[in-house]
Amino acid sequence: MKKLFYIFFLLIFSFAQGIELKNVGIAKYAVLEVNQDRTPLRDNYNEDAKRLSHLFKDTVLFADKQTDKYYRVELEPKKYAWINKEFVEVQGIIPEKRFEGIQKLIFKTEKDNYELKIITPQKSAYTLTEDNDNLKFNLFDNRFDPIEAKITNLSGRFRLSNKFEDELKIDFNNDKKLFGYGIKATEEGYILNIKRPPKINKKRPLKGIKVVIDPGHGGCEKGAVAFGLEEKNINLQISKILRKELKKRGAKVYMTRKKDKQVPLYSRVDFALEKNADILLSIHQNSLPNPKDVNKKHGVGTYYYHNQSKPLAASIQKRLLEATGFMDDKVNNRSFALTRPSEQLSVLIECGYLIYKPEADKLIDKKFQKMIAQAIVKGCEDCLRENY
Numbered sequence: 001m002k003k004l005f006y007i008f009f010l011l012i013f014s015f016a017q018g019i020e021l022k023n024v025g026i027a028k029y030a031v032l033e034v035n036q037d038r039t040p041l042r043d044n045y046n047e048d049a050k051r052l053s054h055l056f057k058d059t060v061l062f063a064d065k066q067t068d069k070y071y072r073v074e075l076e077p078k079k080y081a082w083i084n085k086e087f088v089e090v091q092g093i094i095p096e097k098r099f100e101g102i103q104k105l106i107f108k109t110e111k112d113n114y115e116l117k118i119i120t121p122q123k124s125a126y127t128l129t130e131d132n133d134n135l136k137f138n139l140f141d142n143r144f145d146p147i148e149a150k151i152t153n154l155s156g157r158f159r160l161s162n163k164f165e166d167e168l169k170i171d172f173n174n175d176k177k178l179f180g181y182g183i184k185a186t187e188e189g190y191i192l193n194i195k196r197p198p199k200i201n202k203k204r205p206l207k208g209i210k211v212v213i214d215p216g217h218g219g220c221e222k223g224a225v226a227f228g229l230e231e232k233n234i235n236l237q238i239s240k241i242l243r244k245e246l247k248k249r250g251a252k253v254y255m256t257r258k259k260d261k262q263v264p265l266y267s268r269v270d271f272a273l274e275k276n277a278d279i280l281l282s283i284h285q286n287s288l289p290n291p292k293d294v295n296k297k298h299g300v301g302t303y304y305y306h307n308q309s310k311p312l313a314a315s316i317q318k319r320l321l322e323a324t325g326f327m328d329d330k331v332n333n334r335s336f337a338l339t340r341p342s343e344q345l346s347v348l349i350e351c352g353y354l355i356y357k358p359e360a361d362k363l364i365d366k367k368f369q370k371m372i373a374q375a376i377v378k379g380c381e382d383c384l385r386e387n388y
Contacts, residue, residue, distance in 0.1 A: 099142060157172055182343040211251045212271065224287035278345065301349075302332070305340050324362070
């Protein structure tokens with residue numbers, strides 16, 4: 001008994017010290033439980049690594065290796081991901097995985113969306129990725145038996161393509177470009193929701209479209225500061241004009257802030273979710289770590305994260321370049337809190353560089369701000385008209 005206790009103690013100690021567990025004693029996996037929502041699951045063990053998904057609180061994972069700051073979790077044979085140790089609690093160490101089974105799959109096709117409800121007692125890791133205009137959903141560490149699980153209303157757009165019995169793999173085939181999708185956790189399991197693109201009026205493409213405008217920064221968060229100017233104020237000025245221009249074209253418009261106040265980053269994301277936004281526009285002015293570089297790098301740039309948002313970013317960038325005459329700081333793929341939401345087309349717009357005097361002088365001009373707002377609106381119209 002003492003020997004067994006000693007071995008167990010050594011296993012826990014070795015795990016804490018960063019020794020690989022795979023070849024240590026009888027144990028193979030540390031059972032982890034995620035301690036907060038929006039926890040990033042990455043493809044490598046550093047903060048710059050690609051985010052594979054964002055996990056919900058209480059998600060259960062199985063780690064087989066670690067570094068000083070990260071655990072490696074096994075998703076399927078020879079497929080791994082990494083999670084920061086600060087976002088998980090170790091629940092125990094076991095020789096093999098233990099997981100629950102999926103009880104039901106319920107498919108629904110409704111007017112505005114397609115829905116997949118997954119009934120399972122255990123939250124586990126998942127990935128939801130775009131494949132051109134289609135989606136691939138993988139739910140790991142959840143045993144799926146298509147005979148035992150009750151499958152209701154399986155739509156022709158969804159295809160089960162399981163390779164492993166402890167994984168649910170579903171492909172969604174779309175007939176148009178993606179217009180928003182997301183997954184949420186419930187007490188029963190998960191709900192995957194895929195929005196159906198609205199019918200676009202070619203003459204008034206923004207009519208009925210829900211747009212959330214996010215004036216970046218606010219309150220004590222000033223953003224870029226140069227020449228006595230504060231980014232937060234210019235963001236709000238342009239956003240207010242943008243709201244008027246969008247409303248003229250029939251859009252339903254909401255703002256994450258209407259005055260100079262601080263709004264937490266993810267409260268802005270949640271606000272867009274609450275409003276069931278079709279488009280999320282985050283308005284900013286740019287800067288650089290080293291201001292000396294601004295003579296070479298300046299201009300207007302538009303950012304996106306998910307491929308579904310790239311056409312919108314490209315359309316807005318094109319219109320802004322035409323309207324401003326600024327240097328092209330390009331359409332860029334970046335992982336920002338306001339570009340990561342997949343539930344709507346999400347882009348972040350850097351209208352110019354506040355630390356570059358020729359641009360700063362124009363960015364505070366009311367007429368120029370209106371030109372910027374109108375260009376953004378035209379970019380949105382172009383995207384909707386051409387893609388949906």
